[in-house]
Amino acid sequence: MKKKKKREFQSSELVKSFARIHGFEDKLIAFEIKDFLEEYMDKSLFREIKSVNIEDHRVIITINSPLLKHDFQMRKSFYLKKFQDKFGAEKFNDLQIL
DSSP, X not given: OOOOOOOGGGGOHHHHHHHHHHXXXXXXXXXXXHHHHHHHSOHHHHTTEEEEEEETTEEEEEESOHHHHHHHHHTXXXXXXXXXXXXXXTTOSEEEEO
């Protein structure tokens, strides 16, 4: 079984404070969301996710597959609630699927 890579650097308080000072803590959260999706989704479906970003308190997920894109749009509130529960409701208030 393939060993799952972990982004150990994200849990470091030094990295978190550096990110906060330089203004890219949203990117660290986006990496955590992408890791969450990788664990939650099937491997073949996860490959269709091109990128995850956070801008203006919005999670923006770019997806290659039209079918998966439609699924995310139909379950938008479900995924947003999952992200808010796991990472904090104050961090983002909308989910955009591109």
